[in-house]
Amino acid sequence: MNDNRPIGVFDSGVGGLTVAREIKRLLPHENIIYFGDTKHLPYGDKSKETITKFTKKITKFLVKQNCKAIVVACNSATSNSIEAIREAAGDTLVIDVINPVAKKVAYELHQKIGVIATKATVNSHAYQSYIKKYNRHLKVIELATPLLVPIIEEGFRNTPVSKNALESYLSYKKFEDIDTIILGCTHYPLIEKEVNAVFQGRVKVVDSPLIVVNELIHEMEKDNLMGNSPNPTYQFYLSDYTENFAKLAKQIFGKSISLEQKKL
Amino acid sequence: MNDNRPIGVFDSGVGGLTVAREIKRLLPHENIIYFGDTKHLPYGDKSKETITKFTKKITKFLVKQNCKAIVVACNSATSNSIEAIREAAGDTLVIDVINPVAKKVAYELHQKIGVIATKATVNSHAYQSYIKKYNRHLKVIELATPLLVPIIEEGFRNTPVSKNALESYLSYKKFEDIDTIILGCTHYPLIEKEVNAVFQGRVKVVDSPLIVVNELIHEMEKDNLMGNSPNPTYQFYLSDYTENFAKLAKQIFGKSISLEQKKL
DSSP states (O other): OOOOOOEEEEESSSTTHHHHHHHHHHOTTOOEEEEEOTTSOOGGGSOHHHHHHHHHHHHHHHHHTTOSEEEEOOHHHHHHHHHHHHHHHTTSEEEESSHHHHHHHHTSSOSEEEEEEOHHHHHHTHHHHHHHHHOTTOEEEEEEOTTHHHHHHTTOTTSHHHHHHHHHHHTOGGGTTOSEEEEOSTTGGGGHHHHHHHHTTSSEEOOHHHHHHHHHHHHHHHTTOOOOOSSOOEEEEESSOOHHHHHHHHHHHOSOOEEEEOOO | OOOOOOEEEEESSSTTHHHHHHHHHHOTTOOEEEEEOTTSOOGGGSOHHHHHHHHHHHHHHHHHTTOSEEEEOOHHHHHHHHHHHHHHHTTSEEEESSHHHHHHHHTSSOSEEEEEEOHHHHHHTHHHHHHHHHOTTOEEEEEEOTTHHHHHHTTOTTSHHHHHHHHHHHTOGGGTTOSEEEEOSTTGGGGHHHHHHHHTTSSEEOOHHHHHHHHHHHHHHHTTOOOOOSSOOEEEEESSOOHHHHHHHHHHHOSOOEEEEOOO
16 A cells, blocks of 8 residues: 655755755655745744744645645754644654754764754754753754855855855864764755865764655654655745745756745 | 934844934934844845735834834835835835935946845845936946845854955956945945955945935924934834844944834
């Protein structure tokens, strides 16, 4: 028995596409519905109440679209609103982007883990508390790096601007002796190489999208949710259609997408 | 006869504070109500419909607060929604940030004017059409520079990040022979010195806040709206209270402000 209902994925903007791309790669026979809340992006600077209000609405929309699973492809949404999202999702499977990563790193050999993320994620201390739930001996240092999202969104990857911003952020005193770094924002895998360059191989960069999608596959198999669509569809909804998103979405995800504005 | 009703000022975030600061400096006996729509910032990436919806609501709120004048201290709002704002304001005096600047530069000796602004402002071509209304012989080149707002908001002024971003933007081919530049976003006066440094004095940077507030004074005098409060109050409303705004507001405007969250 195969279940060909779509997998729902959402984020405030393009960041979640790094997760959606990984779903497409590892699950090439699944239909995907992506919701980008571009009208309210970025979430990273907003309050818990505001993020929760928006993410509940999106979750309900995805449930209405008959999604079999919902991937919260946004760290700010996960860290601030995951309980509200799970409640809004009812019986639908919900995968977030923090818990699978926390579980994975907690059981490997690490001494001191750095996390870079948006302000909303860092203020919630979600990585710290999730990781310590699995292994309370680990040291977790969180740092807000709010300029990285706009740098990525505005096409300043691989320029002196991104290089200088990363050098400034990653020279954070408390990062001196970390052995592992988590890119705690779904945008950041897009500058993974540059992060690596700053650390010159000294620090291991965790591959969050891979870990999250492996968790999704694991849970879908357990619940008999695997699909087998020969020609899967990729439907994108945006709360505010902008050329910028369309361009970036095609760059990151590929050209085979259908984009539509959807009031939130 | 003096009119001590407050002057309303609004923006999506902290940018409008450069205008509010100039009002406070040149009109030290006026009460000010500032509305920062931080829940929906930045406006610069949003669509005309979305910006119009938010700005109409804010205008109606300021009218309800009994404001005698409303300063639209946001270029994205002016360029996309000024007609809707004027309609929502009814009889209340409305001053925008583009028209006074366009009028002023159009009647001075310029050959070729560069404008840097957000995407929303550039896409509207507001500067071009306003300036050409007054002097159709001027050449106006507009360039979207969307990374500058987050650079300013995140404290990267006067760093290699701002320097490299400005050098990248201002090396725009069509800017080669401009003699004047307009900082077409209310955030940008905060990096005026750095813009000057890139141009090394070759290009005149227009002082937009000064021009806008002179227009405000001119119109208030004409309509008998001048106040004489000996101890004016500065009331700030935010649609989403964040520490970041509070900090920046105090840095830019001074410590004597009262901040309050207000649902939009």
